[in-house]
Each structure stands twice: as structure tokens, then as C-alpha cells.
Amino acid sequence: MNETVSNASLIFSTPIWTSVIDNYNNINDRLEKYIKTQREIDLKGKKVSNIEGWHSQNFSLKDEEVIFFLNSITSNIQKAMDDMGWDLSKNKIEIPNMWAIINKKGSSNAMHIHSNCYLSAAYYVKAPSNCGDIVFHDPRQSRLIRKPIISKLNNLNGDVVNVTPKEGLLVLFPSYLYHSVNESLSENERIVVSFNVDLK
Numbered sequence: 001m002n003e004t005v006s007n008a009s010l011i012f013s014t015p016i017w018t019s020v021i022d023n024y025n026n027i028n029d030r031l032e033k034y035i036k037t038q039r040e041i042d043l044k045g046k047k048v049s050n051i052e053g054w055h056s057q058n059f060s061l062k063d064e065e066v067i068f069f070l071n072s073i074t075s076n077i078q079k080a081m082d083d084m085g086w087d088l089s090k091n092k093i094e095i096p097n098m099w100a101i102i103n104k105k106g107s108s109n110a111m112h113i114h115s116n117c118y119l120s121a122a123y124y125v126k127a128p129s130n131c132g133d134i135v136f137h138d139p140r141q142s143r144l145i146r147k148p149i150i151s152k153l154n155n156l157n158g159d160v161v162n163v164t165p166k167e168g169l170l171v172l173f174p175s176y177l178y179h180s181v182n183e184s185l186s187e188n189e190r191i192v193v194s195f196n197v198d199l200k
Helices: 024-041 064-084
Strands: 017-020 098-103 108-112 119-126 134-137 160-163 169-174 179-181 190-199
Touching (some): 017 064, 024 064, 024 098, 024 119, 024 190, 064 119, 064 169, 098 108
Antiparallel strands (some): 017 169, 098 190, 108 179, 119 169, 119 190, 134 160
16 A cells, blocks of 8 residues: 655745854944943833833934944845845845834833834844743734644744844844744843844
8 A cells, every 4th residue: 555645845934033143242342332322312212012111212324333233244134135035136225223122120022013124133232031032923813713732832833932032142034023022030131222124
């Protein structure tokens, strides 16, 4: 008797790129000073997805520290776009906005997406233990209506993915992907730089 073996194909996959950036200690020292200067200028910050935490105004992309940071991660952005098969000879890469969030103990971020762009990012300047994972949520809403009991959690049956921050870690993901940040349990500040990437 012939046995038929079926092969599972992953279709409509949602990528998340993670990498620790070279020379991140130097990058983080410069970014931390820059971000804390921004906070001194605007102690109130703005309210977006942040719960209790401080959210900066958008950075000036002409500032020296911002340019230095972007130059340090250009190859990572390029790799993500190459993986997606986007034709960069016919599309111009644009960073429309960049900002920082400082979460203290008890702070978190509500679930949200970043509209009107293609990729979004989180880069960790300060990431003490238990400072709050970034949580990615399954974008296929109809799949969440009902779920069977599972025997073992894996990438095919899970509906959330947690990424634990660490200093120097860059996380890139599609802007349509819902994400949130768990409450920080740390006595020390969690500092993250976020930005969006668009193609024109």
C-alpha cells in the first residue's frame, strides 16, 4: 500500500527580524544622552500607546545622534527589504518619524499598529531585567474567534510572540502587525527608540 505524505507550506507568513547591532555600547551611550536631553526639554511628552511611560516628540532626523544611529543600522533595514523582495531601484527608502519611550516600573504600552508605512522598529538603549517584553499579536483576526486545545505550543498554533528586550537589540517588523509592551516590573528605566520605514 502506498502512503501519501503531505508537506506543510508556510504561506502568508509574517516576519520579525531581530539582531544585536555592532558597537551598540557606543550607540547607546550617545542615544541615552540625546533622549534624556529631549526629556529635559519636554518633561510631559506626548500620549500615544504609552501607559504611564514618557513618549518623546518626534526626533529631528537631521540631529547628529539620529544620523549616527541610522547609519549604524542601514544594513539591517536593507536586509529586511531584500528578504521582502522589494525593488529598491524603483522605491526610495524614507524614515518618516522616530521617537523614544522611557518606561519606568508600572509602565506599559497598549496594543497598536503603525499606519501608513511598511516596516516599524524597536531598538533597545536600556533594557534591565523584567522591563517588559514586546508582544506581537496574530494579525489574522478571524483565526482568533475560536481555538482548539493544543498539546504543545509552536509557531503554527500560537497567537502571540514575545520578544524580550536586551540592550543593542533591533527588532524590525511589518507595520501592520499589532504589538504591545508588557508592564515593567523593573526599578530601572527601559529606554527604546522606535521608528517607521516607508517606501516612496
